[in-house]
Amino acid sequence: MNELPDRVRRRLEEVFGDVLPSTTRDEQDDDPRPPGTGDEELLADRPPHHVERD
Template sequence: MSADDEARRAEQERRRRAALLLGDLLPDTTRDERDDDTSSPPRTKGGTPAPSRRDDELMRDVPPHHGG
């Protein structure tokens, strides 16, 4: 077995173990990349995505020293 094969197998094993530990961290597409109307966020009059209720909730939970 060559050094390249060993390195490739070690990398595959590292990725397999990381996937077992961490799971699927990132989706294949983000909400703003999707074309379907049901997952698209509401838009403001300027055409930018309107903040979601979850965004509002997270912004309320920001500590005072991090607020803007």
């Protein structure tokens, strides 16, 4: 992979900053969401036409 010249790299960093964090939220131990706000909440909030019928 070709390295960018320092001048170009510095300009890109100046314009865009740190676009991607070094770790994502799912990789971090401290989940900011309170318990019970995962898939259960999303599934409970489904529109009626998406509810499974027997």
